[in-house]
Amino acid sequence: MANGGDQFGLAERPDSDCMDSPKETKQEKHSFTLNSPTSPQTASNQQGMEGIKVFLHDRELWTKFDEVGTEMIITKAGRRMFPSYKVKVTGLNPKTKYILLMDIVPGDDHRYKFADNKWSITGKAEPAMPGRLYVHPDSPATGAHWSRQLVSFQKLKLTNNHLDPFGHIILNSMHKYQPRLHIVKADENNGFGSKNTAFCTHVFSETAFIAVTSYQNHKITQLKIENNPFAKGFRGSDDNELHRMAKLQGKDYPVVPRSTVRQRVCSAGSPFSGESRGLRASPEDVGSPYSCENGLNRSSPRELLNAPPAHYTLPHPHLQPAQQPQVYHCTKRKAEENCSSGNHQHPYKKPFPGGSPSEGQSYYHPSSYPAPPPGLSSNPALGLTDSPYSSDMGQRQACMFASSEPRMDELNCASWSYTCPLSTAMTPMEPYPPYTPHPTYSSSPQGSRLSAIAHQSPSPLGEQLTHDPYQNQSSGPPPQSSQNIHSRQLSSPLREYPRYTPNLSPPLYHTLETHTHIRCGVPEWSAAS
DNA sequence: TCTATCACTTG
């Protein structure tokens, strides 16, 4: 019960770190503590990335959900995650600028169903949608800024709308996913433009979840109600609840509130976690420093998640989600190495066998979303304005850019492109981007900041970024530009889209694309101007 | 399964 999760803000648990361990933590506050964090280990090199450590906030709460089998609601309009993804980052160079971003990759290539109080595989996963990246609104910001307080990704929203114009992360219902945090050095010296872009990726296996349009396991519902302040209205114990329900419903007098009933009824553990449960907490977590290997680590159930398809969604090639907090660091080469490695298969997870999902190539195409100028948000141009969404857009100002042309080629691995001014580079594309399996595109928020990062997987996938405009930026740096990282692309460019065509007129996205992996590498500035 | 709507909470 207790934990209210985010709100507290404090507790942290160390989870992963990038490379070495410098210090451990700064503070942990009290609260739960976790036990074992992972140890840090690491390795690596990259300039300055080595001492970076990341602690998942409220890990204990995440673990509670994970043990049951975390479910996250996805809606057309976008739904926040709960628990919220918040981390404490230490080991950053105070003066260096970094971009923090998240992405959520498929945990495996299966489709799940919840029956008989447990999750089971029903079939193969759908193609994976465009992987989008959510760039923390404060990005880029100095290490001092990021270290000052918890870095919250609570504004990140999940949607099941493949044509989502807001830059929310698009997921498929009844599929398993693994959130990942990436820290990219954006300093001028090295950063964006240079070739050495260093970055590291952290994966907390306890944050893996199955996306759903409505909760399947009542235990999860109960945990959400108990811990999410916004759901407080559903807490009730006892009488109140009944009364309340009765009043509300009028209809059936509930003898017992459904929720209550359900809860009791189901007690089964989730399959999901079933297995893992115990594991997860283990200290073992420490995973290896590099991720790639990750396979290793525990076998927690999460592994399911882990399975990184390489192609699929993982943006970074190497990053496979591992269970542990792994850190992948990538630096240049390592990334690749890593990537390849890991894969184990667990019963659950399977690596994506060959097929990966679709790979087909369809990419979303990006149309251009006119980026709203920084202040503006919506673009009338799109026509969206009217739409219900439009308002949102405005508010959020999130924009996505897709590059129509991908020049992925050009961009290679880690190139960053600057896009900021949105306009510049974008191209509008067609009416609407159909959904594509893996496109890559990024969105940026208002125009500022980054647009994308890249990623990629070996396959054609790319990801998109979304920046959230919304948030705050406290110290945000001048928004200047956005940068994108790209990785090299392996495959083809994006652009094609398969079907759909749509009618929608949504906005356009620009994509920058990126595909491939980001390795670390070299970014280039591209376009800027 | 998914969508839209509802009453409720937080801030």
Added chain:
DNA sequence: CCAAGTGATAG
């Protein structure tokens, strides 16, 4: 009051 986010619920 409002905006926004929640789970519950009916369709």
